[in-house]
Amino acid sequence: MELIGKYLAAWNETDPAARRALLADVWADDAPYTDPLADVRGRDALDGLIAAVQAQFPGLVFTLAGEVDAHHHLARFTWHLGPKDGAPVAIGFDVAEFTDTEITRVSGFLDHVPT
Template sequence: MSEALQLAHRYLAVWNETDASRRRALIAEVFTPDASYTDPLGTATGHDAIDGFIAGAQEQFAGLVFSLPAEPDAHHDLARFQWNLCTPAAPDPLAIGFDVIELADGRITKVHGFLDKVPA
């Protein structure tokens, strides 16, 4: 698996990590210090802001899990992938999104997120 594909999997692991200290450690491993995250619901730049954004989403969608319905597509320093947000017991996604990540030196520098399906 390419570096970009591995990072896509690790990126979703960050979103699924509910222990704050482990999530923060994963963020430091996966994102560059000045990384940015942008989706229709907000933006975040740097580890603190990204951690806060993810913690807020986890609070709003407690008990839900992000997964990849298919392998990411990657080339050069880019990867794109669709993700599902589901309950562990039900495979039908409550939310579906699409992210594009930019990479540098083995870490994510930018995330461009899109929401295809959101809960009412």
């Protein structure tokens, strides 16, 4: 699913201007993102969260771990965070709500996080 691919690309984009452009393309202006460690609303806040995660885990990338399962403007997907060609250090599961053109909410769950 293209929206989820672009969303994950934003999490991996380290150039701030390019990341903001990806978010402008895929994320609704006031959409919330919530997981056990974060609760933010809007593109600017999500951009700041992504930058903080990248600072905490430099050089690691988010990848899809399987197919995106979607129906009725809902999608669920599992992701891995880890070295490009290595074992993940974190694993999560997200549920995204979307329209035909943008993501309107993501609720995240963390299955495995580094200690």
